[in-house]
Each structure stands twice: as C-alpha cells, then as structure tokens.
C-alpha cells in the first residue's frame with residue numbers, strides 16, 4: 575500500500591485539508607518557497623495542515639525542504655503525533671509543537687515553523703536579555719498578524735530545550751492560560767519562529783509579517 579497522502583487523509587466537512595492532494599501539494603510547495611527564502615535551510619522547518627478532527631498532515635522528518643514533494647508528508651494522529659498508518663514516513667521531530675497549537679486553538683487549520691534569520695536573531699537577543707515576550711508597537715505590519723485594531727502585539731518567547739516535547743509542553747501550558755486574543759505566533763530562542771492561521775496561506779503570510787517585524791525591530795533598535 576502506498577503511503578501517498580491521497581490515500582490516507584480524511585475528508586471531514588469543513589476540513590482545512592478537504593482535498594488531500596491539494597493539502598500535500600500545498601505543504602510541499604510552501605516548504606520549497608520557504609527554503610528558497612532561506613528560512614528552511616537543509617532539512618529544517620516543518621509545516622502542517624489540520625485534517626479533520628483527529629489528524630494532522632505534516633512534513634516528514636529529515637528531508638531537504640528544497641526538494642520536498644507532495645509524497646514527503648505524513649498523516650499523524652492529533653492526540654499522539656503517531657502516524658495514522660504503520661510504515662508511513664517519520665513525521666517531523668517537532669510535530670508535538672504543532673499539536674500543542676492545534677489543541678490550544680480549535681479554529682487553526684495550518685501551522686508553519688521555520689528558522690527565518692531575523693526572527694531567530696531577535697528571539698535570541700531577547701533571551702540573552704532575560705527573556706519574556708517580544709513586543710512590537712506602532713509598526714503597520716502588526717495588521718498582518720491579525721491585529722487590525724491594535725497598535726501593539728506581544729509574541730511569546732520559549733526556551734529551546736533539547737527535548738522537543740518539553741518545548742511543546744511549555745507552549746501548551748502558555749496557551750492554556752486565559753488570554754485576550756493571543757498572538758498567532760511564537761518565537762523559540764536560538765531556534766526560530768512558528769505561526770498559524772485558518773489555512774496555510776494565512777499561516778505563511780503571518781510568518782512573512784513576523785519575520786519583517788523582527789527585521790524592523792532590529793533595524794530600529796531599542
């Protein structure tokens with residue numbers, strides 16, 4: 575039996591990945607585009623799309639993002655991160671962070687994680703300065719993060735633990751706390767950035783805006 579996602583993705587109503595072939599194509603095309611921007615060097619970075627109520631389609635582990643194809647994706651259970659079908663490709667090592675986001679935000683349909691340089695640099699500088707959220711004020715691009723009515727936004731910053739499930743646990747704990755309209759993004763010090771949205775286009779647009787916000791913050795200075 576082939577592991578091609580066309581065969582394995584569920585197609586529940588209102589599914590962000592209602593057309594499973596499109597979902598796999600979208601994941602791989604987005605990965606190649608982010609690789610071309612230099613945000614997914616080598617095999618780094620990972621992208622996922624919610625597939626029905628109980629599963630997530632995510633990029634497979636250890637494959638060069640510049641060469642990714644629609645077959646290089648794997649359907650995993652939303653509760654455990656285990657492949658739905660035995661013999662599938664191995665899912666991204668950072669699948670658990672994606673699942674923490676999906677659990678926290680039921681309306682989220684896609685999650686993008688990459689290593690864009692300005693976001694990584696700003697997150698690392700913030701961590702060395704004592705940590706805490708990264709706050710942007712006044713910049714027009716804040717609107718690109720879904721903040722049309724606010725002039726500031728705070729992006730939570732997490733430590734880059736060697737054990738990825740520890741990062742995922744801290745992400746889950748953070749977003750389990752009641753918050754008014756939390757940002758659709760997080761930063762991991764010395765590592766990279768993760769954004770999410772209703773669909774893959776919104777999630778990747780937000781990553782572009784976050785990276786530029788970080789670039790502007792570094793240019794403007796303290």
Ligand SMILES: [Zn+2]
Nearest residue numbers: 619668765766
């Ligand atoms: Zn990463």
